[in-house]
Amino acid sequence: MKISVCGKGGSGKSALTSLLANQAVSRGLGVLVVDSDESNSGLFKMLGFENPPVPLMELVGGKKKLKEKMFQPNILAENHLSIEDIPPQHLIRRNGLMLISIGKILYSLEGCACPMGVLSREFLKKLRLGKNEIAIVDMEAGVEHFGRGIDEGIDRVLLVVEPSFESIAVAEKIKGLASGMNKAVSAVLNKIDSEKIAQKLEGELKIKDIEVIGIIPNDTLVFEACLEGRSFGGGEAFHAAGKVLDDLLIEN
Numbered sequence: 001m002k003i004s005v006c007g008k009g010g011s012g013k014s015a016l017t018s019l020l021a022n023q024a025v026s027r028g029l030g031v032l033v034v035d036s037d038e039s040n041s042g043l044f045k046m047l048g049f050e051n052p053p054v055p056l057m058e059l060v061g062g063k064k065k066l067k068e069k070m071f072q073p074n075i076l077a078e079n080h081l082s083i084e085d086i087p088p089q090h091l092i093r094r095n096g097l098m099l100i101s102i103g104k105i106l107y108s109l110e111g112c113a114c115p116m117g118v119l120s121r122e123f124l125k126k127l128r129l130g131k132n133e134i135a136i137v138d139m140e141a142g143v144e145h146f147g148r149g150i151d152e153g154i155d156r157v158l159l160v161v162e163p164s165f166e167s168i169a170v171a172e173k174i175k176g177l178a179s180g181m182n183k184a185v186s187a188v189l190n191k192i193d194s195e196k197i198a199q200k201l202e203g204e205l206k207i208k209d210i211e212v213i214g215i216i217p218n219d220t221l222v223f224e225a226c227l228e229g230r231s232f233g234g235g236e237a238f239h240a241a242g243k244v245l246d247d248l249l250i251e252n
């Protein structure tokens, strides 16, 4: 199963990606985390790696070369890819957790991020997973990835919603865009401090026909780890993410 984690900037996409990945590893699944956010670069630290993987963009010859070919249908040579096909420098491993990164914007005036969008889309479409493997894609903030078709190869869209008006608005937009691609969408509430806030948020999302499958509390362990750029496991948020994973696996 390939899951994309999306939502408003700062809502907790990377944190939820890490929590779900750690939960999936603890259940013995092969977990591939795909860093598809071209701006932020700290996901490898959240996952406990010392260094990031070499971006896949380098595998296809860099952004300039890919840009020349971006309107050709087959960007990666093979029709189907499995995790084993990804060269080791592009796929780093730690305790059953695997991480790849599509690419990052590094220089000013280097041009738009479209080639990375193309690469993300093609990679996710071609990726074939084994029975006990799961891919979790940490998306860029907002809705542009739908416009770029990055979610085409995704089985399930997970919306991260924090308690803010903007986050609900982005969730509604994503629901519409994902439904237009016939993708199943569910929401996970994040940074929740009270039952009252959870109910309010859940009510708002229900009106928009968005089902909530999990509630992740505002957890100091997550907050501090994010501040210090390190991994986190255990604690309330980790426990709550386990329930989200249960839900995802049941429906798989």
Ligand SMILES: Nc1ncnc2c1ncn2[C@@H]1O[C@H](COP(=O)(O)OP(=O)(O)OP(=O)(O)O)[C@@H](O)[C@H]1O
Pocket (backbone or CB within 6 Å): 007, 008, 009, 010, 011, 012, 013, 014, 015, 016, 037, 040, 140, 141, 190, 191, 192, 216, 217, 218, 219, 220, 222, 223, 226, 227, 237
């Ligand atoms: N469950 C949580 N409990 C406490 N703090 C949290 C939680 N989830 C996220 N945060 C806080 O929110 C911040 C943003 O989280 P995160 O980086 O995961 O968001 P994001 O959606 O990936 O952001 P971006 O759009 O920039 O990629 C973190 O630095 C952390 O301080």
Ligand SMILES: [Mg+2]
Pocket (backbone or CB within 6 Å): 013, 014, 015, 037, 040, 138
């Ligand atoms: Mg992020």
